Amino acid sequence: MNFKLKIWRQADAKSKGKFVDYELNDVPAEASFLEMLDILNETLVRKGEDPVSFDHDCREGICGACGLYINGHPHGNFKNTTTCQLHMRKFRDGETITVEPWRAKPFPVIKDLMVDRSALDAIIQAGGFVSCHTGGVPDANSILVNKKDADLAMDAASCIGCGACVATCKNASAMLFVSAKVSQFALLPQGQVEARERVQKMVRKMDELGFGNCSNTYACQAECPKSISVTNIARMNRQYLSARLADPLQED
Amino acid sequence: MNVLDSKIPLGDIREKWNSYKAGQQLVNPANKRKLDIIVIGTGLAGASAAASLGEMGFNVKVFCIQDSPRRAHSIAAQGGINAAKNYPNDGDSIWRLFYDTVKGGDYRAREANVYRLAELSNNIIDQCVAQGVPFAREYSGMLANRSFGGAQVSRTFYARGQTGQQLLLGAYxxxxxxxxxxxVQMFTRREMMDIVIVDGRARGVIVRNLVTGALERYSAHAVVLASGGYGNVFFLSTNAMSSNGSAIWHAYKKGAFMANPCFTQIHPTCIPVHGDYQSKLTLMSESLRNDGRIWTPKDKDVAERLRKGLMKASDIAEEDRDYYLERRYPAFGNLVPRDVASRAAKERCDDGFGVNNTGRAVFLDFKEAIQRLGKHTVEARYGNLFEMYERIVDENPYDTPMMIYPAVHYTMGGLWVDYELQTTVKGLFAAGEANFSDHGANRLGASALMQGLSDGYFILPYTLQNYLADQIREPVVPVSDNAFVETEKEVQKRIDTLLNVNGKTTVDTIHKHLGNIMWEYVGMAREKQGLMKAVDMIRDLRAEFWHDVRVPRRDGMNNELEKALRVADFLEMGELIARDALMREESCGGHFRIEYQTADGEALRNDKDFSFVAAYEYKGNDNAPVLHKEELEFENVEVKQRNYK
Known part of the structure; x- marks a missing residue:
């Protein structure tokens, strides 16, 4: 298959970026999107040009490293698909494909298609865990969990932290990401002890880092490669409100 | 005297770990604050070790190669994690898990380590549940278990097909x-380049900042390597793209012994290879083998017609299908260990029964399972795997049998460590896949997660403390120390040499070539002539690399340089793997030497001559490494030929 590629090139965080056009021919239909970029990079290296940088690692849709804005959609306009699991047979022969990095203020570009998503780690560090220490915990079956709740918690916990929800949101809101972690623990007995602090700390950190508000367009859910549901946002909002009323954070 | 001291505590195997803990030295809380520890890697072993050591009060610096610790490749483990809880009441116990692991490893693992692993397995499940890991549950609210890859009991805990992800996110x-x-101080997008040794002890690391390209120096009282395995020496593997062997390889070059490097595992249920441009292989959980039935056509002509696309799997009548695992191994059937299943698939394909247009695939069929359990149940168990398969192959496994083929998946070999997980370099520890410890010649399914977490949560916090107890008066070596300056110079020289080659061949081209050599001659079935040929070919390829590789110069981030540095090390490592395979004149577990097999074609061990751990000592680039043997003693397990019939 042949493609015309418009790829965002930016030398580093400080430089100004621009689209550069490439023509790539004889790409196998079975190749993944990232393998197509590998093929492009091989030709660039052979020509002595700078290869395109992009984040990628497991290439099986679970590590969350890859994330390209393809033809105006995070991970391309295909349901439940990460960029690495997207195959070229899904495109038309001869198609022009536009490839950009995530665009969101809290995700500054590092080089080309690679962005800094450490803000998501900072939100988790603000409280996205159960504060148990290693050792001294009860027997696993002494904590019973209703199967339905466990399944819903697992649905929420499936988030891969890729940032597509932020990238697609017109407000660059991280509500889907944050609410997935809040929900996982809200649904489990292990999460109850710190529930009030957790939701408030995580939301506060999210605001601090410059992520926007949610205006209920549900674009995040539509683009999420793991189908994380916006009901998690509703659950988080309920928990946030009741926590604020019952037990506001001291330092607020 | 043997230089290898495994430091196994005396006494009954059931009491060894307790007696170690009772006798170990402690560091008081005020002193812990004065002690620094470096951890390389944030997978299950690294993240759990860093978190636990931080909780105890040590100062921890942890490094990961990705943009976030949550992306380490442990995340891709699908099937589950073993523990001897015996919740299903089916006869499991710590003893049985221990026994199965030693047996599964084909009697090439150290008994005491494996027993400790089985013992700690239960603590891991407790720990993860307390963290809120959403394991699968029964309607009673209790934890669910399943049987997994070669086990006759249901001891595997799981979180859908994403167990590694959930355990890693728990540790994260x-x-x-x-x-x-x-x-804990977190350093992301950093790759370890070398270990810094001061007065015979590991005291720090040189890392490369992958964004700025700068070399950075970090100092500590001890260093833990949890940098994973070296499967990418084969180019195509199920490992992540950045998984590499450089951290352990440079530790080896600094004096840590490398153990059993030829013990690599080939996983039987991967999606088959389809093209030259392919960058990696995708594994599907072998839990699929619980309900899927593996077969090829009985007739070669039929296989040929399938390969040409003249007929489909569904055209083949039941009586014309050869369920070869069920036929050869009636007791275990499709659940034989990974090495047995992988080799059987290769044999079928070598004999001309393979399917797919390449002839390098066998069927994994769910038709019977769908009839027996209903589509709904099959979907609940394997839905995400079926979806993943369809996404990649573009065929629906509910209607058409899946096609699978073996792929390199895990490396049992790694840095030699003693009972404390300390390498032969004082103060340098290795955990998880980076060490050689617990899996012998073959790792059982759902045991990698168990080992990574037991090393990190429950072993290193004790053994590192024991090491550090007499280090409390030692100030941290300043990074201006000559040892840091010199090591950084060596690294810079390595980088400059690569940049100055200015040749014509790309890094990936050479890496693929290396992968082909490894797969062809050092893969699933090895023999003397082929291994000798591989050693020569790798040497030639290495010469070509240093003579003709093209690494573009660039300030700041340089992805090609990153790859080149890793491939340079793989080109050395591949040779050691081949040499070790050559030395080990027997077949055991994942190491199959064609010359050493039974009349039935099963692996033939030679316990008299090879019941040892092969630990290699680096003696410079121009000299052969020195082989040290740690004899394995089996006091608790009866050593037998594995029999899955």
Whole structure:
């Protein structure tokens, strides 16, 4: 298959970026999107040009490293698909494909298609865990969990932290990401002890880092490669409100 | 005297770990604050170790190669994690898990380590549940278990097909908690280039900042390597793209012994290879083998017609299908260990029964399972795997049998460590896949997660403390120390040499070539002539690399340079793997030498001559490494030929 590629090139965080056009021919239909970029990079290296940088690692849709804005959609306009699991047979022969990095203020570009998503780690560090220490915990079956709740918690916990929800949101809101972690623990007995602090700390950190508000367009859910549901946002909002009323954070 | 001292505690195997803990030295809380520990890697072993050590009060610096610790490749483990809880009441016990692991490893693992692993397995499940890991549950609210890859009991805990992800996110949560407390400092997008040794002890590392390209020096009282395995020496493997062997390889070059490097595992249920441009292989959980039935056509002509696309799997009548695992191994059937299943698939294909247009695939069929359980149940068990398969292959496995083929998946070999997980370099520890310890010649399914977490949560916190107890008066070596300056110079020289080659061949081209050599001659079935040929070919390829590789110059980030540095090390490592395979004149577990097999074609061990751990000592680039043997003693397990019939 042949493609015309418009790829965002930016030398580093400080430089100004621009689209550069490439023509790539004889790409196998079975190749993944990232393998197509590998093929492009091989030709660039052979020509002595700078290869395109992009984040990628497991290439099986679970590590969350890859994330390209393809033809105006995070991970391309295909349901439940990460960029690495997207195959070229899904495109038309001869198609022009536009490839950009995530665009969101809290995700500054590092080089080309690679962005800094450490803000998501900072939100988790603000409280996205159960504060148990290693050792001294009860027997696993002494904590019973209703199967339905466990399944819903697992649905929420499936988030891969890729940032597509932020990238697609017109407000660059991280509500889907944050609410997935809040929900996982809200649904489990292990999460109850710190529930009030957790939701408030995580939301506060999210605001601090410059992520926007949610205006209920549900674009995040539509683009999420793991189908994380916006009901998690509703659950988080309920928990946030009741926590604020019952037990506001001291330092607020 | 043997230089290898495994430091196994005396006494009954059931009491060894307790007696170790009773006798170990402790560090009081005020002194822990004065002690620094470096951890390389944030997978299950690294993240759990860093979090636990931080909780104890040590100062931890942890490094990961990705943009976030949550992306380490442990995340891709699908099937589950073993523990001897015996919740299903089907006869499991610590003893049985221990026994199965030693047997599964084909009697090439150290008994005492494996027993400790089985013992700690239960603590891991407790720990993860307390962290809020959403394991699968029964309607009673209790934890669910399943049988997995070669086990006759249901001892595997799982979180859909994403167990590694959930366990890693649990450890990442614990790590994040300690980052917030300030006990752990997190460094992302850093790759370890070398270990710094001062007066015979590991005292720091040189890392490359992958964004700025700068070399950075970090100092500590001890260093833990949890940098994973070296499967990418084969180019195509199920490992992540950045998984590499450089951290352990440079530790080896600094004096840590490398153990059993030829013990590599080929996983039987991967999606088959389809093209030259392919960058990696995708594994599907072998839990699929619980309900899927593996077959090829009985007739070669039929296989040929399938390969040409003249007929489909569904055209083949039941009586014309050869369920070869069920036929050869009636007791275990499709659940034989990974090495047995992988080799059987290769044999079928070598004999001309393979399917797919390449002839390098066998069927994994769910038709019978769908009839027996209903589509709904099959979907609940394997839905995400079926979806993943369809996404990649573009065929629906509910209607058409899947096609699978073996792929390199895990490396049992790694840095030699003693009972304390300390390498032969004082103060340098290795955990998880980076060490050689617990799996012998073959790792059982759902045991990698168990080992990574037991090393990190429950072993290193004790053994590192024991090591550090007499280090409390030692100030941290300043990074201006000559040892740091010199090591950084060596690294810079390595980088400059690569940049100055200015040749014509790309890094990936050479890496693929290396992969082909490894797969062809050092893969599933090895023999003397082929291995000798591989050694020569790798040497030639290495010469070509240093003579003709093209690594573009660029300030700041340089992805090609990153790859080149890793491939340079793989080109050395591949030779050691081939040499070790050549030395080991027997077949055991994942190491199959064609010359050493039974009349039935099964692996033939030679316990008289090869019941040892092969640990290699580096003696410079121009000299052969020295082989040291740690004899394995089996006091608790009866050594038998594995029999899955």
């Amino acid at each position: 949560g614990a790590l994040s908690k300690e980052v917030a407390r300030g006990t």
